[in-house]
Amino acid sequence: MKTDKPDKDKSKINMEELVSYCKRRGFVFQASEIYGGIAGFWDYGPYGVELINNLKRAWWKTFVYQNPNIFGLDSAIIQSPKLWEASGHVAGFVDPMIDCKECKHRFRADHVVEEWIEKVEKEQNAPALPTYSESLDVLNEYLDSFKKEISCPNCGKFGTFTSARQFNMMLTTHVGPAEDDTTLTYLRPETAGGIYTNYENVRETTRAKIPFGIAQVGKAFRNEITPRDFVFRTRELEQMEMQYFIQPDVREEEYAKWREFTWNFLLDVIGLSKENISWHEHGEDEKAHYAAAAHDVYYNFPHGRKELCGIHDRTDHDLTSHMKVSGRDLSYFDEASAKRFTPNIIESSMGVGRLFVAVLTEAYIEEEVGDETRVVLKLKSELAPVKVAILPLSKKPELSKVAKEVFASVAGEYNVEYDETQSIGKRYRRQDEIGTPYCVTVDFESIDDQAVTVRDRDSMKQERIKIVELKSYLADKLNLVVR
């Protein structure tokens, strides 16, 4: 079964609260909100775009800059449709779908069954349930055997489902003036496709030898049957994918290495805690037919333990398929062993939206300060949407002048906010709530002593710092290089 039960103690914020917090504080808005929204699409607001850019930068630094043999790529979203025929997406990128004959709503059959199993298992004296798998036959058997118990999630009626059938999730479009089969193309369902077709270009131009990797961050599109759970399951998504090309006989060790690398990235770079992440190994019925091994990292999301990212041993499936359909020879001659082979691939693939939800879930804390509750986002400073806030104590021109000079002295390298409205207490709370690591208060004494007060988000301790030293003080605290 793919979904584990939520661990209530660890979930600090529930999904409803998270969605409302993200809207209220300008992280995420519903796409086309003024027209009633469009299911499965979201817009990242001023703080959201900063946070996702920081997540993507952290991933890129770790995967690309820390490995001399991993190279970046930005391939097109629309590729030749032949690419997706070769990759198997046209024929097989499917999810099981059911309709309710009564209310006409459409659902992912596996989700309906999984949720019912979860509910039943929570009840005392739950009956032993047959083994569950995602195959159409097993799903149909489940839905049929328990038709008096599994109700429609929308209208609540029993026995109203059609049988489960496969639904292709590729979003289509037409390229060129005519709208017929000859111009039909697809919006990529994953970024990896463009990596495989550029394998030879990147290898030749970088003079890389196997093993080496290609990394890409970009948008992908999936016509999810039931987009839900906020930016966890969307129809437009962003992925961070790294494909590592290797010799066939080192698959096991490379697989272990990239599992560990990805795991450490989540713990050390992103700051997720060990208690909230776990491995989920794909069973035979869950694994893609070509994969030799597949592990997902599950995170303890507000809506349960679910997939955050995946590491897959894809064997030589991808390049073999592209060689067959394109007719191009993508085999590799290894000089050291004097052997020719088709490169095998280990993949590490992560969704930006899911990492965004995980990092907010992890960092969002409500704590008691005196007799008040303080909401604070305890993000690592590298990830914080705003690094420093400049807060003059009053709007008086003589103070604004100094405060604006202070702003100018630190701004430019990272996101700095300038805020002179409301009481200082309220402004501190505002910054705590979006995770700003340092607030710089400019007061009337600053005019004479040319110093400001720097407040640390987590300890709330304050320190007086000379304005001329502020830039290097903050750079040091924020772990940045001063220029």
Ligand code: ATP
């Ligand atoms: P799921 O089983 O949850 O549908 P998947 O196994 O199909 O996900 P992959 O094809 O392995 O996902 O995609 C790699 C990563 O991309 C996932 O681990 C996830 O982080 C992200 N991802 C996949 N589908 C979506 C989506 N619809 N919305 C947001 N992120 C997604």
